[in-house]
Amino acid sequence: MAVMVPRLPEVRLVKTRQRGWVNPYAGLEAFDYARHAPSPEISAFVSHFWVVTWTDLAEPYEQRIVSHPTVNMTISHDFHRIAGVIRGGFSYTMLGSGRALGTRFRPGGFRPFLGGSVSQLTGRFVEIGEMFGAAGVSLVERVQAESDARAAVALVDGFLRSLGPERDPLVEEAAALVELAENDVSVTRVDELAVRSGRSVRSLQRLFRDYVGIGPKWVIRRFRLHEAAERVYEGLDLATLAAELGYTDQAHLTRDFTAAVGMPPAAYARLGSDKA
Structure with a gap:
């Protein structure tokens, strides 16, 4: 017989799109943040794309994140990698002008792309080219060369669709x-x-x-x-x-x-x- 767990009233006083950001309001003064929905073909696997852009930052700005139980794929001019679940917090420092384009996969959503247990990525960063070979290297180059953020998101969306992940x-x-x-x-x-x-x-x-x-x-x-x-x-x-x-x-x-x-x-x- 199942044990019934008493449920307390749900309490949620703050609902921000930046959940997990440390000091989110300061961050939004230092850079711009936008979300983009995935195409229907990959929405079962991808939560959203995110784009962070910053312009003319004269002093370094460090944004700390209290990580989520998700896999992220990020392409910027500094790095291009896939991050498994990060157990601790982590941070990224911005200076001058730049852009980072990320893909947040739904919890479990990266497994069809990986073809194995997602735990093998936990706490690790893997280069996109290492994960996806020449096609991944080409994706990084095209995204870095594309100045329009929406067009860059479309490149990543199309790449993921081309991999043909199967519903699970x-x-x-x-x-x-x-x-x-x-x-x-x-x-x-x-x-x-x-x-x-x-x-x-x-x-x-x-x-x-x-x-x-x-x-x-x-x-x-x-x-x-x-x-x-x-x-x-x-x-x-x-x-x-x-x-x-x-x-x-x-x-x-x-x-x-x-x-x-x-x-x-x-x-x-x-x-x-x-x-x-």
């Missing part, structure tokens, strides 16, 4: 479960997500490692840290937040928060108050 129902299942973990803040434990999925804990763990690239415990905790960052930034009480997000105490949340965001919650809250 497990991609859909993995993506739906990751979305559930993100959007329902009452999900704080793996066994709760397992009950909601209809799978055993072990089966859920296998699905996540094979398709998402990392286990469900990390995924749940990472989304709760995203939630914490947004709500601390808006000035909410940390002790109450720790209890709501499933942490045993405030100190545990503070440790996780500092490791991912790069500063303790109190310092991050001051950034939020400075924007007011």
Whole structure:
């Protein structure tokens, strides 16, 4: 008999398209950010394309990201690589003028392109040419040479369509479960997500490692840290937040928060108050 997990009211006070960005409002003053939808043929695999452009930055600007459980493919003039799930935070420094074009795959969505477990990419960066050979090298060159952002996005979209990824129902299942973990803040434990999925804990763990690239415990905790960052930034009480997000105490949340965001919650809250 299935155990019914009590559901708390969903709380979502901040809904930004920049979830996971550290100090997002400062970032949007330093560079432009745009999203582009994928074509219908690859929308089962790709969440969206994103384009970051910056112009005449006289001083270096570093944007830190609290990573998502997704694979990203990024092409800029500095690098052109595929990033598996990054367990910690990471950052990118911009100076002068430039553009970065990224493809965020849906959780599980890169597996049909990889042809194997996504966990082999976790914590790694792989050159696009290494992954896709001469066709990948050509894609990078064409995207770098294309000055129009929409046309560059179309090049990447067309390239991915040309690879002919096959639909996989497990991609859909993995993506739906990751979305559930993100959007329902009452999900704080793996066994709760397992009950909601209809799978055993072990089966859920296998699905996540094979398709998402990392286990469900990390995924749940990472989304709760995203939630914490947004709500601390808006000035909410940390002790109450720790209890709501499933942490045993405030100190545990503070440790996780500092490791991912790069500063303790109190310092991050001051950034939020400075924007007011």
